[in-house]
Amino acid sequence: MTEQPMNLPYYLVYPESQIKPFWDNLAQNRFTSTKCPNCGVLWPPKSTCPQCGGKVAEWIELKGTGEIYAKTYVGASPPAFKDLLPYIIAIGKLDEGILVVARVENAKFEDLKIGTPIKIKIKKSFGLDSYVFIPA
Amino acid sequence: MRPVAVVGVGLTQWGKRNDVSLGELIVESAEHAFEDTKGLASKDIEALYVANAQSERFTEQAHPANLAAEFLGISPKVTSRIEMACASGGAAFRNAFFAIASGQANSALVSGVEKMCNVPSPEAMRNLCLVEDLTWESFHGMIPPSGFALIASRYMHEYGVTQEQLAKIAVKNHKNGAKNPIAQFRKEITIETVLESPMIAHPLNLYDCSPISDGSAAAILVPAKEARKYNDTPVDVIGSGQFMEPSLNCSNMQSLTTWRALVNAANNAYSMAKLKPKDMDLAETHDCFTIAELIECEDLGLCKKGEGPQLIDSGENEIGGRIPVNPSGGLKSKGHPVGATGVAQIAEITEQLRGECGPRQVDGAITGITQNLSGFATHHVVHILRRQN
Numbered sequence A: 001m002t003e004q005p006m007n008l009p010y011y012l013v014y015p016e017s018q019i020k021p022f023w024d025n026l027a028q029n030r031f032t033s034t035k036c037p038n039c040g041v042l043w044p045p046k047s048t049c050p051q052c053g054g055k056v057a058e059w060i061e062l063k064g065t066g067e068i069y070a071k072t073y074v075g076a077s078p079p080a081f082k083d084l085l086p087y088i089i090a091i092g093k094l095d096e097g098i099l100v101v102a103r104v105e106n107a108k109f110e111d112l113k114i115g116t117p118i119k120i121k122i123k124k125s126f127g128l129d130s131y132v133f134i135p136a
Numbered sequence B: 001m002r003p004v005a006v007v008g009v010g011l012t013q014w015g016k017r018n019d020v021s022l023g024e025l026i027v028e029s030a031e032h033a034f035e036d037t038k039g040l041a042s043k044d045i046e047a048l049y050v051a052n053a054q055s056e057r058f059t060e061q062a063h064p065a066n067l068a069a070e071f072l073g074i075s076p077k078v079t080s081r082i083e084m085a086c087a088s089g090g091a092a093f094r095n096a097f098f099a100i101a102s103g104q105a106n107s108a109l110v111s112g113v114e115k116m117c118n119v120p121s122p123e124a125m126r127n128l129c130l131v132e133d134l135t136w137e138s139f140h141g142m143i144p145p146s147g148f149a150l151i152a153s154r155y156m157h158e159y160g161v162t163q164e165q166l167a168k169i170a171v172k173n174h175k176n177g178a179k180n181p182i183a184q185f186r187k188e189i190t191i192e193t194v195l196e197s198p199m200i201a202h203p204l205n206l207y208d209c210s211p212i213s214d215g216s217a218a219a220i221l222v223p224a225k226e227a228r229k230y231n232d233t234p235v236d237v238i239g240s241g242q243f244m245e246p247s248l249n250c251s252n253m254q255s256l257t258t259w260r261a262l263v264n265a266a267n268n269a270y271s272m273a274k275l276k277p278k279d280m281d282l283a284e285t286h287d288c289f290t291i292a293e294l295i296e297c298e299d300l301g302l303c304k305k306g307e308g309p310q311l312i313d314s315g316e317n318e319i320g321g322r323i324p325v326n327p328s329g330g331l332k333s334k335g336h337p338v339g340a341t342g343v344a345q346i347a348e349i350t351e352q353l354r355g356e357c358g359p360r361q362v363d364g365a366i367t368g369i370t371q372n373l374s375g376f377a378t379h380h381v382v383h384i385l386r387r388q389n
């Protein structure tokens, strides 16, 4: 069995989560999130907006494209990630204006700048539906 | 609200403490704090706040407030264990401040403790990762150093700072910590030590990061009016502020390089104290990583936004400079037993304002500020202390 990075995230295990559509959509190769009527697109997806506290019910398709907002190259990690070392983590600013954290694959760290175009690639991680960034 | 003062502080030796249990570690700093007062003893304590982040994970012992009460032999009527990750100590001190200020208790003990070296360091790293957002950050390989490394990359882009300048913060804090008898690392280092140490998360190397530590710290608070009965040089708590982003992760922060939660916590503390940043004689800030101290100096108003690198180059943040930062050696050199850190900041400022710090004394210090953070810099606690007239 694949070693899990932590105990399994609640959202990934229990289907009663109110953001279950995110995982269902991801399994169908669709990258989606919720949209607050007052504050716009949210990340991570939520059924309550952390900015205004309002209820959020609308799901939207994200384009999955954007640029690097912040980046790092990780040389030390907890045991579950040791086979991936060294790896790149970025905060991507997606076209919808949200900040998303993911590893960057298929790229050299030296080639990545703040502002470098990237896109979401949906793929499994630790046996679960997940996503990474790749250069656009 | 009535005014509050600190009349006793105590610290244990920090570092690897395989010689004592979690409970014994709590007792050790509390005993020093009681000895620091004129005659207060555990039986006099009406309120107890225990700052501890992860005793369950690091020592397989939950419920540390009751553990503390048993080891100290006290039965407080106002009490809680405070868990706010790395800001537990500051948050616990703030709760004790309110317990005295509100009149609910006439004496309070704050005990900050963490015993982290019981587990192998990869497991300690994993435990610390639990503070990040499990689903949206940790699952992707985020670790605390990479969070602050992302912040550093953004700061480099927006304002510009070099790895050498960041290294100077570590060099300064080791220089100060070398003069602190309880510090985990009492060894001066050079810029090369930092730049040549292993990369943890670019641009942060091992020597840009605070260590894993065992240790505890304690502080005793009473109403300011009664403080002289218990200490010849009481230190008044004149400002207290706390603020939290509506976010566990970085995605809802308005800026990675201006920490809104810190600016707000600091403004609350300054306005309560009716003082300005220029009135501070010294600061103990949360240098979990070198980049953190840089941004903290700016967001506390000790220098202008974007001018942190100049503050570092000028040496004005050294003991003897305009605004000494982390004369204790900071988390970097003194160590970072998570729950104890915020309480130890209070202890350092208290001893500095009483003029008891020997070779690391900031001459003539009357007013000092502490800043303690947790998570992705999303939660901050700030206190302002002043020597009682």
Ligand SMILES: [Zn+2]
Residues within 6 Å of the ligand: A036, A037, A038, A039, A040, A049, A050, A051, A052, A053, A054
């Ligand atoms: Zn909203």
